[in-house]
Amino acid sequence: MTEPPPEEPATVVKRRPGRRPGTADTRGQILAAARETFSEKGFDKATIRGIARQAGVDPALVHHYFTSKEGMFVAAMELPINPANVIPTILAGPREEIGERLVRFILTMTADAEARQPVLALVRTAMTNDRMVVMIREFVTQALLNRVAEILEIPPIRMEVAFAQMFGVVLMRYVVELEPLASIDIEELVELLAPTIQRYLDPPR
Amino acid sequence: MTEPPPEEPATVVKRRPGRRPGTADTRGQILAAARETFSEKGFDKATIRGIARQAGVDPALVHHYFTSKEGMFVAAMELPINPANVIPTILAGPREEIGERLVRFILTMTADAEARQPVLALVRTAMTNDRMVVMIREFVTQALLNRVAEILEIPPIRMEVAFAQMFGVVLMRYVVELEPLASIDIEELVELLAPTIQRYLDPPR
Numbered sequence: 001m002t003e004p005p006p007e008e009p010a011t012v013v014k015r016r017p018g019r020r021p022g023t024a025d026t027r028g029q030i031l032a033a034a035r036e037t038f039s040e041k042g043f044d045k046a047t048i049r050g051i052a053r054q055a056g057v058d059p060a061l062v063h064h065y066f067t068s069k070e071g072m073f074v075a076a077m078e079l080p081i082n083p084a085n086v087i088p089t090i091l092a093g094p095r096e097e098i099g100e101r102l103v104r105f106i107l108t109m110t111a112d113a114e115a116r117q118p119v120l121a122l123v124r125t126a127m128t129n130d131r132m133v134v135m136i137r138e139f140v141t142q143a144l145l146n147r148v149a150e151i152l153e154i155p156p157i158r159m160e161v162a163f164a165q166m167f168g169v170v171l172m173r174y175v176v177e178l179e180p181l182a183s184i185d186i187e188e189l190v191e192l193l194a195p196t197i198q199r200y201l202d203p204p205r
Numbered sequence: 206m207t208e209p210p211p212e213e214p215a216t217v218v219k220r221r222p223g224r225r226p227g228t229a230d231t232r233g234q235i236l237a238a239a240r241e242t243f244s245e246k247g248f249d250k251a252t253i254r255g256i257a258r259q260a261g262v263d264p265a266l267v268h269h270y271f272t273s274k275e276g277m278f279v280a281a282m283e284l285p286i287n288p289a290n291v292i293p294t295i296l297a298g299p300r301e302e303i304g305e306r307l308v309r310f311i312l313t314m315t316a317d318a319e320a321r322q323p324v325l326a327l328v329r330t331a332m333t334n335d336r337m338v339v340m341i342r343e344f345v346t347q348a349l350l351n352r353v354a355e356i357l358e359i360p361p362i363r364m365e366v367a368f369a370q371m372f373g374v375v376l377m378r379y380v381v382e383l384e385p386l387a388s389i390d391i392e393e394l395v396e397l398l399a400p401t402i403q404r405y406l407d408p409p410r
Binding site for chain 2: 124126127133137145157160163164166167168178184192
């Protein structure tokens, strides 16, 4: 078995013009272009066309790989989930149990260190970088908060304070590590938090 | 009117050994020593005696200036309030209105840019500095969360999720600047958040 010499081939492929589209390398180039474009322009002003141009590929190829601008953002930032895929599942089922389902989903997902690591890395960067804040704000607003608010027919402010509650809990549990919050069982937290989230997501009286 | 020449005298005083204790310079030296000690040892392990030694002054002088370790922490980090001074006022009055009073107090205080700036600066540093996280966690736990939990006779976890809610709201309002959260009226937020905080701070059923 002759192994190819390490490093060299990838470098050569990267620099070879006129290569076939659709290699792993192309995907990586699109993601690098996406990261650059999102952090420069924010989420709202970035376009698939612009990212394709930046990567030197056809926009159809970007669509083929990532389906949507959101899908590309999720891949570029290595986020554990795409809200577009998860929201329908969480919002399905009885409306009076949405709080519980949402809280359990967020706590279960963030209990996985590999899933929460890229999210926390993004938050850390954003705390000291204004352009990253804009990018994250626009993505969270468009892909998550406004979409759920629209489906549930509630004012966006209610989604925002619900998001603030869950964001605060995850931050205090995994970054600040307040005790007992850092080590308490998920189901105990669900019991405490679900009525809060349910109230925010109920139609305002 | 002859004004003293600028700069020079302060510099001279600073460098003169054997100066009388209790000058503005001494206070500054104590605060510098406090910042160093707190960030190195955290809040719990730091002592007034140790900080006095670090500053080269008598512990009685530190007591004279800052009354307590908490008072010294508040001054060293330029925090807008000392929890020890504020908690009794907020917890006075009808128990069923604590949620409302607490939410209004936090939102009014953080509406002042000068008051929230040092707090947010501390949070920013902590996001990328593990020792600062320890220091803040210990201070928040000792000076704020456990103290209130004890007075209200509720489990600390309930104070922690209440804190997470308010911390998340302030972060989303002033750092991430989610809209409409960033520009909504304080009283509208009080209406939305007070029942949440009230429920956490009520005796568990």
